[in-house]
Amino acid sequence: MKKLFFEYSVEAGNFTKAGDASSNFKKVLKQLNVDPQVIKRIVVALYEGEVNIVAHSVGGNIFCNIDPKSVNLILKDDGPGIPDINKAMQVGFSTASAKVREMGFGAGMGLVNMKNNVDFLKIESEMGKGTKVELTVNL
């Protein structure tokens, strides 16, 4: 497999488009004949990250790098940032609005789902600047 790169932009607050990037990237991975079990893990982590950008940020981008050994995803938004990452990682902790929760999002399980499905996860955040989530799944 050659090195491949894909980029998606994610709109803030637009839940009708939430999942479009994940859906597109899943098709790419399928076409590349990536192991279906590995695709499942990548898709869970990517979807959670995509929804986080929609629900919590002012908008952002997803950068996907595929090489023969791994899939590396960088999800970057332009703010507002996470005040306490350790707290955000706790199961059940959520800052989601009532409207978002009513839809079944915002249960405080997203980041945990990400962590459980990847081989590497790093979250960096600066208040007022934005959040960068980097994750890798080995092939």
Added chain:
Amino acid sequence: MKILDLVTLLNLEVYGGKAGLENEINGGYTSDLLSDVMGNANSGDLWITLQTHKNVIAIASLKDLAAVLLINNNKPELDMLKQADEEGIPVLGTAMKSFEVSAKLYNLMNS
């Protein structure tokens, strides 16, 4: 068991995604929290829920679920149906509550 068989056995409504009615059901997952389904449902599961919006189909598609069953007479929103038709993921309905229909599915899957 095929979705179509389940529709007959439990007298379910079929709202959309008819192209997927031949899908095989391997099990079920009952939840209204999207990340719970994302993290814990298995491919081929029937997703039993009261959520009626489009994101349900996005998750069902990403997780390769067999179909979505709306409980308690909940009706799908229009954009949910449109997405279901595009993806070929059946959206079913019942007047039963989640406990009852989950129990019936469990018994059918294990009989």
